[in-house]
Amino acid sequence: MYTSRIAGMGKYVPENIVTNDDLSKVMDTNDAWIQERTGIKERRHIKKGDGNTTAVMGVKAAEIALERAQVSKDDIDLIVFATLSPDYYFPGCGVQVQDLMGIHTCPALDVRNQCSGFIYAISVADQFIKTGMYKNVLVIGSENHSGGLDFTTRGRGVSVIFGDGAGAAVLTRSDTDGHGVLSTHLHSEGKHALELSLKGPSTLHWVPEIIEENPQEDIPYYPYMNGQFVFKNAVVRFSEVIMEGLKTNNLQVEDIDMLIPHQANLRISQFIQKKFQLADDKVYNNIQRYGNTTAASIPIALCEAWEEGKIKEGDTVVLAAFGSGFTWGSAIMKW
Structure with a gap:
């Protein structure tokens, strides 16, 4: 393979x-x-x-x-x-x-x-x-x-x-054994889908129906987020899926050279960093400059970390994300 x-x-x-x-x-x-x-x-x-x-x-x-x-x-x-x-x-x-x-x-x-x-x-x-x-x-x-x-x-x-x-x-x-993507780990929990969602426009709620049926102060075609609930779930799932990836590859937290978390909230990243006792140079955050760019956040951060020389050949790089769905996942790489 x-x-x-x-x-x-x-x-x-x-x-x-x-x-x-x-x-x-x-x-x-x-x-x-x-x-x-x-x-x-x-x-x-x-x-x-x-x-x-x-x-x-x-x-x-x-x-x-x-x-x-x-x-x-x-x-x-x-x-x-x-x-x-x-x-x-x-x-x-x-x-x-x-x-x-x-x-x-x-x-x-x-x-x-x-x-x-x-x-x-x-x-x-x-x-x-x-x-x-x-x-x-x-x-x-x-x-x-x-x-x-x-x-x-x-x-x-x-x-x-x-x-x-x-x-x-x-x-x-x-062409090199032991390098590249070592494993990926994906999960979902759909019972919480509407805690972070955009209900319309959709095939259930097209714009004319929304305007007619809802008062202007309650427009459902903007994103909704139950912030505290999402935060509490995120910190748990981030930790679980990172550990899942490490265990699959017989790695320890100490083996992580760079963690690139999805840039959802700096407080989530800091919580995970503290839980895993990772030094500042082992975690890359750029949400301060770009906000949450959802599907773009990890590749932007990964690219910047590499451009700045913070990821080198042979490093163990961990990517992890959590978001709407709820869905979450991790990828373990040997750079």
Whole structure:
């Protein structure tokens, strides 16, 4: 059986920086309130006219990843695109990337696992490579949150958290035993699905029905999050799925060279770091600058950590995520 490894990483975030002070001008909030609860200082938002969409940002990140991997677009065998904010209800962003990049009839699929999307997408790519079906798989996580958030005081509990951006990785067949993706671990618990959800528009609730049946102050086509409940579940599941990955590979917490947690909330990352007694240089966080970019958060952070020289060849790298669904997962890699 083959193994897969990340041959190249890329990231893209819009140039438009939105600070906490900027948000305080349109809703009842302030910098101290946001930082205390989330750790976020600023985030990036698509700006009208800048040409960015979920698919376009994914292409920009992918082009960097391909160049760094020294892999031609014509050598890509499969595209796996993770997002909760596609450009269209259908078709998915994967086929848009195939078209925009000029990749000839390459198969493309979308993964809709929200904050866990990139972990799930890595797992899909890894399995295709392990079975020998494909050699090079392009994995993208990209989000345009700002296009669907409630920027009023009513929506501040959710809207201050999220940002836009994209990250990409080229997974390729590994020729070195013991390197690359060692294992992935995926879970879900659907009974909590509506604790972090966007109910409409959907086939159950199209926009005209929502406007007609609901008062303006209760619009269900903005995201809903039961923040405390999500936080409590996240810290438990993060810990479990990290330990699951370590035990599968006969590793100890002390063997972790770099933990890249999904950038949901700095307080969650700090809780996990403290529980595992990891030094600051063993955990990478950038939510302070980008907010929660959902499926894009892990690839953006992983790319930055590598660019900054904090991940080196031979390092044991752990990726972990938890989010809507509830879904959660981890990936253990030998870089």
